[in-house]
Amino acid sequence: MKYIMSVDQGTTSSRAVIFDRSAEVVAVSQREFTQIYPEPGFVEHDPDEIFSTQLEVCRDAMQKAGADASDIAAIGITNQRETTIVWDKQTGRPVYNAIVWQCRRTAPLCRELTERGLGDMIRDKTGLLIDPYFSAGKIKWILDNVSGARERAERGELLFGTVDCWLMWRLSGGRRHVTDASNASRTMLFNIHTLDWDDDILKLLDIPRCMLPEVADCSGVICETDPVIFGRSIPVAGCAGDQQSALFGQRCFEKGDVKNTYGTGAFLLMNTGSEPAKSESGLLTTVAWRIGDRTTYALEGSVFIAGAVVKWLRDEMELVETAADTEWLAKSVPDNGGVYLVPAFVGLGAPYWDSGARGTITGLTRGAGRKHIVRAALESIAYQTCDMLTAMEKDAGQLGTVRADGGASANNFLMQFQADVAARTVVRPRNVESTALGACLLAGLGSGFFSDIAELGRLGGTPETFTPQMPDEERIALLNGWHDAVRRAFSVTGE
DSSP, rough: OEEEEEEEESSEEEEEEOOHHHTTTEEEEEOOOOOOOOTTTOEEEOOOHHHHHHHHHHHHHHHHHTTTTGEEEEEEEOOSSSSSSSEOOOOOOOSSEEEEETTTHHHHHHHHHHHOOOOHHHHHHHSSOOOSSSHHHHHHHHHHTTTTTTHHTTOEEEEEHHHHHHHHHHTTTOOOOOEEEEHHTTTOEETOOOOOOOOHHHHHHOOHHHHHHEEOOOOOEEEEEOOHHHSOEEEEEEEHHHHHHHHTTTTOOOOOOOOEEEESSSEEEEEESSSSSOOSSOOOEEEEEEEEEEEEEEEEEEEEEETTHHHHHHHTTTTOOTTHHHHHHTTSSSSTTOOEOOOOOOOOOTTTTTTTTOOEOOOOOOOOOOOHHHHHHOOOHHHHHHHHHHHHHHHHHOOOEEEEEEEEGGGGHHHHHHHHHTTEEEESSSSSOOOHHHHHHHHHHHTTTTTOOOHHHSOOOOOOEEOOOHHHHHHHHHHHHHHHHHHHHHHSOOO
């Protein structure tokens, strides 16, 4: 068999990437799908559209590669995390749209849990802060608000899954209801110490345990596709949430290795080894991966809006025609002209965790224009990453090089500005699609396509390096301006 196929199901698009034995890309197919905004702060997807677009791109990528199912050694899955789907066990029909990780509808519930003093208990068990970001509140919302859902769930008629689980259930023809340890750790229902669903939290939120999937390793055969789908069965031999997959794809195998993914959001992860590390600075403790019953943990900082601000510039503001336009527009002015954009469209993530914060532009003068706003939008991605780096250094000590990946990392202005304003070297791999690569490596390892971790470390080409060049005085002034803008974006209650 010649290839591994990565199923990369993201927040705004479904992708399939086919890799060869050198972990080089052979074929790619991608389709955007509908973003649903029923109310301000609410974000939904159609689960059936997620699956149909994903299936379409898998078949298209195989056709581009000239491959059929007999050429595919295994499938690796990586996915948008925390997004919540509940469906009927018999019919496979979702009872409601997928509630996306960005959605803030459960903020009142999270506020109530915090006011009841449950934050420490939940954090000690799950490694997570109480926030609408995570799946637990979304499940409860569906059970409380969809007619008959709670009764059906208690009768064992409904299943819950994150997107990876939904895809594997559909791909297996409904034979396997399973997730992996990395995705489970993002639900706020999974005890990262016992590595099992936590009965205390399930009882607290009145979520029936029978809804929850089996939890598997991230590498190894998890399920097999229904032969009808691709013409013959293909094993799914790797699965991880998108950020953990990117950490693996960047070969951050050693304790202390750090990567930042510049995707829809921005996600800074550090491998902390075999023991979970608790943050005192607003970061999350999460499962990085579990392989052969050996668990590796990570510290994570999560920014909700990073590359998505570029999509906002293009689609809502119509300030650019393509994402690539942002680079030359940002470079066409000498600085931001005092303009700062805080893209708190769905609140602020790490290290602030203010779900009520909203997007803000400060520093506008008569001389400010389109180019300054575009530059400010790109700069906001780097500033938010700096905030996470500062928080991570408080928890873990001095950090070194940051390995960058994700679609927005292709922007050279952003990468150089990131190196400058963070005062540290940024390294970008030749293939910035580390998320899909991570799924490939996990599936290849789990199927025997790749022999061991040592072989994985030898794959990949020479990365590109961005070194800091900005004077400290200028860097500090820019960060002070950013933090002033962030304060103006905070909600009144800070919740």
